[in-house]
Amino acid sequence: MLSWAPTPSHAAAKIQHLVSPGGIEAWFVQDATVPLIAMEYAFGGGSAQDPADKAGVANMVADLIDEGSGDLDSQAFHERLDRRAIELSFSATRDYFRGSLRMLKDNKDEAFDLLRLSLTSAHFENADVERIRTQLLSGLRRDTSNPGALASRKFLEIAFDDHPYGRQASGTLESLPTITVADLKDYVRRVLARDTLRIAVVGDIDAVSLGKLLDRTFGGLPAKASLTPVADIEAVKPPQRAFIPLDVPQTVVTFGGPGIRRNDPDFMAGYVVNHILGGGTLSSRLYREVREKRGLAYSVYDALLWMDHSALFVGNTGTRADRAGETVAAVESEIRRMAENGPTQQELDEAKSYLKGSQMLALDTSSKLASALLQYQLDRLPIDYIEKRNAIVDAVTLDGAKRAAQRLWGQGLITVIVGRPPATAQPAAATAPPSTNQPKAN
Secondary structure: OOOOOOOHHHHHHHEEEEEOOOOOEEEEEEOOOOOEEEEEEEEEOHHHHOOOOOOOHHHHHHHHOOOOEOOEOHHHHHHHHHHOOOEEEEEEOOOEEEEEEEEEHHHHHHHHHHHHHHHHHEOOOHHHHHHHHHHHHHHHHHHOOOHHHHHHHHHHHHHHOOOHHHOOOOOOOOOHHHOOHHHHHHHHHHHOOHHHOEEEEEEOOOHHHHHHHHHHHHOOOOOOOOOOOOOOOOOOOOOEEEEEEOOOOEEEEEEEEEOOOOOOOOHHHHHHHHHHHHOOOOOOHHHHHHHHOOOOOOOEEEEEEEOOOOEEEEEEEEEEHHHHHHHHHHHHHHHHHHHHHOOOHHHHHHHHHHHHHHHHHHOOOHHHHHHHHHHHHHOOOOOOHHHHHHHHHHOOOHHHHHHHHHHHHOOOOEEEEEEOOHHHOOOOOOOOOOOOOOOOOO
């Protein structure tokens, strides 16, 4: 049903900057191909607004805000969603409290009303809070034996120290038990406000009807958020290395360092050259060197990650414990070679061609298009960015790619290794694919 596949120019031509009668703004694409509506939205704040000693508040709010609201308890609320096939979800990133709403056109009034209830009158009943807290604590206990989770946590601690970005967004075994209902309600009061709200809507609805729904849904929220300022931060300067002993069959290696901010003139050059190095395709340099030539890992990748106040590049691979040192050396060698010499012209041309073509897949459903339009707003890009994006990719020169490679990888790596100490490691029959984190839309 969600098979609409616009070309970039088609999508851009149809994007409207909608302002509701009450002043709620949204980027909007009207499309009646199928009777569906997809909305993505975000409030500034995210887990960076968690109190320093109570990591996990934003994440708990995201899990609890649809567990009963208004005159509906948790069961009745979810029965209403299920009966109308309404998809309603919430999540917290470092910088944003995000939400997603999808529905059939005929169910739009009920869907938006249930969202309004969640945002304005969530119950946070003690029984629901304790149920969700128990689930989250169970997940954190599992993470204590998950090498990927341990590596990610340690990497952020090294990169950002005591900055909010260095805290665990999901909370810790120590912090979650201390979070109270008052903390959850205080987060909602401070963060969910109209001045930081960004919205993207794609689907079978006209602008007038959508404007009325946006006013009814978001108009009752506070006009202005009360956010704690978050300082800009540069990730710690490499090289840094940490080892966490864990008796598991496969050793996980997480590596990275300071990245390039989204508003930096070198960002797109960095994005293109990172695709060449380890951007997730079978033709990347890291994949060829680590897997194809040496057979050290099932998968290896790295990605640029950008936030409002910092940026990183982060990579991951998994290997046998007795070959972890060889794997790290291969990764470091290839990254150093890229930093010193940059890509070839052929590599640059092929990467640019791939990235331009892959944009089509990034916009092949209404939900994907809504997500992309929201991300472009959060990245403070112009409303016609979809039209301009391929030209920006084309404008990346070989000199620019080499400059970005030196900026990204010239200092070395932050490396975290989780697994058996090499002296006690036993060869495994095969490696399993490591857990991955998907990069954001670009």
